[in-house]
Amino acid sequence: MFALMKKESSLAAEHGLKNSGLIKDVKKLVESYPRVPITVDCVIFGFDENELKVLLIRSDIEIFKDKWSLLGDFAADNEMLDDAAYRVLRERTGMDDVYLEQVKTFSRPDRHPGGRVLTVAYCSLLNIEHHQLRKMDNELHWHSVKKIKEMAFDHKEILDECYTWLQKRIQEHPLGFNLLPEKFSLRELQNLYEAILDVKMDRRNFRKKFFAMDFLIDTGEFEDDVPHRPGKLYQFDFYKYSHTKKKWNGIDF
Amino acid sequence: MFALMKKESSLAAEHGLKNSGLIKDVKKLVESYPRVPITVDCVIFGFDENELKVLLIRSDIEIFKDKWSLLGDFAADNEMLDDAAYRVLRERTGMDDVYLEQVKTFSRPDRHPGGRVLTVAYCSLLNIEHHQLRKMDNELHWHSVKKIKEMAFDHKEILDECYTWLQKRIQEHPLGFNLLPEKFSLRELQNLYEAILDVKMDRRNFRKKFFAMDFLIDTGEFEDDVPHRPGKLYQFDFYKYSHTKKKWNGIDF
DNA sequence: ATTTAAAGTGTCGATTTTACACAATCAATT
DNA sequence: AATTGATTGTGTAAAATCGACACTTTAAAT
Numbered sequence: 403m404f405a406l407m408k409k410e411s412s413l414a415a416e417h418g419l420k421n422s423g424l425i426k427d428v429k430k431l432v433e434s435y436p437r438v439p440i441t442v443d444c445v446i447f448g449f450d451e452n453e454l455k456v457l458l459i460r461s462d463i464e465i466f467k468d469k470w471s472l473l474g475d476f477a478a479d480n481e482m483l484d485d486a487a488y489r490v491l492r493e494r495t496g497m498d499d500v501y502l503e504q505v506k507t508f509s510r511p512d513r514h515p516g517g518r519v520l521t522v523a524y525c526s527l528l529n530i531e532h533h534q535l536r537k538m539d540n541e542l543h544w545h546s547v548k549k550i551k552e553m554a555f556d557h558k559e560i561l562d563e564c565y566t567w568l569q570k571r572i573q574e575h576p577l578g579f580n581l582l583p584e585k586f587s588l589r590e591l592q593n594l595y596e597a598i599l600d601v602k603m604d605r606r607n608f609r610k611k612f613f614a615m616d617f618l619i620d621t622g623e624f625e626d627d628v629p630h631r632p633g634k635l636y637q638f639d640f641y642k643y644s645h646t647k648k649k650w651n652g653i654d655f
Numbered sequence: 656m657f658a659l660m661k662k663e664s665s666l667a668a669e670h671g672l673k674n675s676g677l678i679k680d681v682k683k684l685v686e687s688y689p690r691v692p693i694t695v696d697c698v699i700f701g702f703d704e705n706e707l708k709v710l711l712i713r714s715d716i717e718i719f720k721d722k723w724s725l726l727g728d729f730a731a732d733n734e735m736l737d738d739a740a741y742r743v744l745r746e747r748t749g750m751d752d753v754y755l756e757q758v759k760t761f762s763r764p765d766r767h768p769g770g771r772v773l774t775v776a777y778c779s780l781l782n783i784e785h786h787q788l789r790k791m792d793n794e795l796h797w798h799s800v801k802k803i804k805e806m807a808f809d810h811k812e813i814l815d816e817c818y819t820w821l822q823k824r825i826q827e828h829p830l831g832f833n834l835l836p837e838k839f840s841l842r843e844l845q846n847l848y849e850a851i852l853d854v855k856m857d858r859r860n861f862r863k864k865f866f867a868m869d870f871l872i873d874t875g876e877f878e879d880d881v882p883h884r885p886g887k888l889y890q891f892d893f894y895k896y897s898h899t900k901k902k903w904n905g906i907d908f
Numbered sequence: 909a910t911t912t913a914a915a916g917t918g919t920c921g922a923t924t925t926t927a928c929a930c931a932a933t934c935a936a937t938t
Numbered sequence: 939a940a941t942t943g944a945t946t947g948t949g950t951a952a953a954a955t956c957g958a959c960a961c962t963t964t965a966a967a968t
């Protein structure tokens with residue numbers, strides 16, 4: 403009916419790894435596997451001037467000259483991929499304790515001109531003002547997500563996937579706060595959601611929704627740099643949120 | 656403020672790959688990366704006897720003797736991971752055109768006793784009756800997802816993640832149909848959702864919801880093997896669903 | 909004092925969700 | 939042929955949620 407190709411077993415058999423049907427020498431088994439270079443790539447989102455931004459570096463590869471690239475690195479020996487992604491983040495932004503989540507693994511054999519390289523894409527959200535961009539490193543820039551067109555490697559595809567992922571994710575969990583300063587007005591929060599989702603929302607309904615979620619702490623403080631009536635400043639109650647047992651089934655806009 | 660470790664660039668520099676700041680020899684660059692064995696593991700779900708099942712194979716590795724394992728294989732040279740996962744599916748079930756989606760990459764350095772092996776987990780949904788389990792292969796079995804406790808490697812963790820993923824996913828998209836026969840009654844459909852989500856639902860409201868979605872084709876046929884009033888049989892309109900432009904924002908149970 | 913710009917606030921109608929009960933149908937049994 | 943058992947199929951009303959909508963308040967700038 404269909405051909406059976408019991409690759410693993412037959413390969414193991416060829417190498418004489420099996421004995422009475424069971425593989426004993428697992429090291430030898432693993433040595434028989436093909437090996438592939440692995441990198442992580444971080445899609446680092448920030449929010450500034452009412453736009454969603456992504457942190458990119460000018461590619462240092464000649465054929466991608468003048469193209470922009472995500473921040474990545476190869477995974478070191480015995481390094482967890484999450485750790486590798488955190489390392490890249492720390493190295494590039496000086497920030498720790500940043501929201502970071504694995505999104506997807508990209509494996510097109512021709513995605514890297516130097517040969518097959520797998521990459522695991524991570525999405526990161528940070529407050530663009532907290533981070534310490536290395537001033538001397540003028541190869542590192544924040545770009546408007548909407549405007550960026552061409553990128554090195556398959557990084558545009560990765561960015562697109564992560565952006566779509568973020569749009570969906572932000573409607574299920576209150577992640578947006580990671581992009582804002584510790585204290586923020588509801589207008590800033592709404593601008594953030596409107597920018598990411600590319601929609602206009604009703605101010606009153608937006609407020610109702612977030613107050614109903616009950617994760618906003620009224621700081622009693624107000625904006626002080628606006629040329630009009632200042633808005634109240636709130637903090638997000640990360641503690642309460644993370645201890646909320648009930649499953650989060652969607653914020654729904 | 657923080658130490659800069661420009662790994663990629665400095666490594667490239669060491670190897671003399673850079674010239675006037677730009678890397679020319681990308682092949683050499685990639686050769687300088689550490690390499691890791693990659694596998695794919697398929698979490699193949701089926702639905703039978705009102706239970707969600709997963710297809711497992713008895714581990715052929717001695718230290719995991721008597722443990723069950725997901726179906727996987729290493730990724731061949733220049734093979735896309737999606738293709739590798741499809742290959743595993745085909746080899747093990749004889750099925751093609753099966754729902755398959757990448758879920759997550761697992762990278763704990765000690766997850767494989769033979770040394771570091773990355774694995775990319777895929778979730779697959781299929782009709783347990785369509786597939787051609789190789790009769791001779793009595794190492795392959797369907798297990799109740801709820802009941803399985805111990806597994807080889809970190810496969811229990813992978814299964815758990817994929818099950819959680821499925822619970823969420825099935826509430827956003829009508830994927831459940833992939834687990835059912837081509838023609839099914841609404842009771843079967845409801846049993847499926849109740850089993851996967853582990854909840855009880857109201858029959859009338861459940862029907863309303865699915866009819867409102869408007870993806871059910873009335874076949875005009877009826878169940879014929881039940882000892883009571885037979886229910887109507889429906890088909891899922893995969894075509895209409897896939898051509899539905901509007902974003903699917905959640906089925907909501 | 910006036911102007912400007914945004915903050916803050918509540919209601920009502922529409923829609924969606926939930927809870928809930930009884931008649932119809934078929935097979936199996938007597 | 940009649941009865942029983944099990945499940946299908948169907949509608950409505952109350953409750954909750956969503957979405958549209960406008961005016962007053964506040965502070966800074968002029």
